[in-house]
Amino acid sequence: xxxxxxxxxxxxxxxxxxxxxxxxxxxxxxxxxxxxxxxxxxxxxxxxxxxxxxxxxxxxxxxxxxxxxxxxxxxxxxxxxxxxxxxxxxxxxxxxxxxxxxxxxxxxxxxxxxxxxxxxxxxxxxxxxxxxxxxxxxxxxxxxxxxxxxxxxxxxxxxxxxxxxxxxxxxxxxxxxxxxxxx
Amino acid sequence: xxxxxxxxxxxxxxxxxxxxxxxxxxxxxxxxxxxxxxxxxxxxxxxxxxxxxxxxxxxxxxxxxxxxxxxxxxxxxxxxxxxxxxxxxxxxxxxxxxxxxxxxxxxxxxxxxxxxxxxxxxxxxxxxxxxxxxxxxxxxxxxxxxxxxxxxxxxxxxxxxxxxxxxxxxxxxxxxxxxxxxxxxxxxxxxxxxxxxxxxxxxxxxxxxxxxxxxxxxxxxxxxxxxxxxxxxxxxxxxxxxxxxxxxxxxxxxxx
Numbered sequence: 001x002x003x004x005x006x007x008x009x010x011x012x013x014x015x016x017x018x019x020x021x022x023x024x025x026x027x028x029x030x031x032x033x034x035x036x037x038x039x040x041x042x043x044x045x046x047x048x049x050x051x052x053x054x055x056x057x058x059x060x061x062x063x064x065x066x067x068x069x070x071x072x073x074x075x076x077x078x079x080x081x082x083x084x085x086x087x088x089x090x091x092x093x094x095x096x097x098x099x100x101x102x103x104x105x106x107x108x109x110x111x112x113x114x115x116x117x118x119x120x121x122x123x124x125x126x127x128x129x130x131x132x133x134x135x136x137x138x139x140x141x142x143x144x145x146x147x148x149x150x151x152x153x154x155x156x157x158x159x160x161x162x163x164x165x166x167x168x169x170x171x172x173x174x175x176x177x178x179x180x181x182x183x
Numbered sequence: 184x185x186x187x188x189x190x191x192x193x194x195x196x197x198x199x200x201x202x203x204x205x206x207x208x209x210x211x212x213x214x215x216x217x218x219x220x221x222x223x224x225x226x227x228x229x230x231x232x233x234x235x236x237x238x239x240x241x242x243x244x245x246x247x248x249x250x251x252x253x254x255x256x257x258x259x260x261x262x263x264x265x266x267x268x269x270x271x272x273x274x275x276x277x278x279x280x281x282x283x284x285x286x287x288x289x290x291x292x293x294x295x296x297x298x299x300x301x302x303x304x305x306x307x308x309x310x311x312x313x314x315x316x317x318x319x320x321x322x323x324x325x326x327x328x329x330x331x332x333x334x335x336x337x338x339x340x341x342x343x344x345x346x347x348x349x350x351x352x353x354x355x356x357x358x359x360x361x362x363x364x365x366x367x368x369x370x371x372x373x374x375x376x377x378x379x380x381x382x383x384x385x386x387x388x389x390x391x392x393x394x395x396x397x398x399x400x401x402x403x404x405x406x407x408x409x410x411x412x413x414x415x416x417x418x419x420x421x422x423x424x425x426x427x428x429x430x431x432x433x434x435x436x437x438x439x
Binding site: 141 | 232235265269277280281293
């Protein structure tokens with residue numbers, strides 16, 4: 001029951017976080033989330049920063065270039081977007097740290113089933129990612145150049161795309177076979 | 184050649200993967216690391232390849248401790264990475280170059296080998312992938328990918344070849360070919376498998392890891408096969424009820 005309440009609170013906070021368009025309340029929300037995290041606040045903040053780094057840098061740079069060319073650059077907008085993404089990511093990490101998602105979704109068999117599928121897929125991907133990382137490290141005799149890094153990243157991207165498509169097909173068939181799509 | 188002394192390893196927030204494992208391997212030995220799934224075989228190979236480092240105990244290669252600090256020494260790291268190589272269980276993880284040729288040449292280029300072309304041709308020929316040299320590795324079958332990875336590793340002329348479940352993804356014909364190939368190879372090998380019936384083919388000395396992540400046997404295959412208690416403890420065989428219409432009895436069974 002507590003897990004379900006936490007899930008509802010989390011969903012409400014996500015909706016609130018996406019509808020507020022002012023830096024002050026978002027910063028206050030972030031401070032509140034980190035306060036709720038207690039002793040884990042630094043760990044959650046660090047993991048969230050690492051998780052969003054690439055996405056936010058790409059978005060910020062793209063926006064910066066285009067808006068500067070159009071003469072409409074706004075620092076406030078950049079801060080707003082980055083703060084919102086950081087708040088929502090911290091909120092999600094806090095939820096995952098504190099609540100067992102399987103308990104939270106226990107009220108619905110379908111949601112539990114979907115979450116189990118997503119979770120098992122993410123675990124498989126995590127292991128594959130580690131294999132790729134270590135295999136690359138194992139084959140590096142000299143410090144690696146930019147071209148090799150690019151090739152390796154491209155290969156990983158293609159592998160995960162292929163794997164996702166294949167697994168999505170398999171999962172859909174498995175679900176259909178078990179009557180999931182039957183009306 | 185390599186020595187492990189009371190090596191323990193645990194992944195963050197999980198149970199130990201290895202507990203106080205000690206053994207050594209001499210030059211030109213062919214060692215098989217046998218154990219059920221999840222007993223720590225892959226972790227041990229990754230330690231031997233200097234990819235992860237034990238929290239307790241020591242691992243030495245040619246009497247030198249293999250530590251993050253030692254691997255920061257460029258000349259030693261260069262020597263270690265070219266002499267100790269690992270064939271991953273899933274070859275896809277190792278392949279990222281545009282052609283099979285580039286894949287085999289990858290390590291050789293880093294070493295600045297003079298006769299690069301000759302060495303690539305030679306190993307492609309020995310592994311039977313000479314017809315595939317200009318093809319992208321991703322378009323090959325699972326067995327061919329494995330051969331390309333082996334060619335890329337062996338082209339470096341390593342001292343120690345580590346093989347993680349080398350037959351796990353192969354069909355019977357490719358498995359037979361690989362076993363013959365490895366038996367003719369004059370390189371020290373440490374291969375993992377959970378398949379008791381293949382262990383004797385992959386090496387002449389067997390190390391058994393238990394499901395408690397401890398080394399419980401180090402010896403000859405014949406001696407292991409005579410030790411039913413250890414085989415059962417390591418989950419390498421099962422007591423299995425054989426059912427026929429009249430006769431049902433329990434006996435030891437190799438599921439692999």
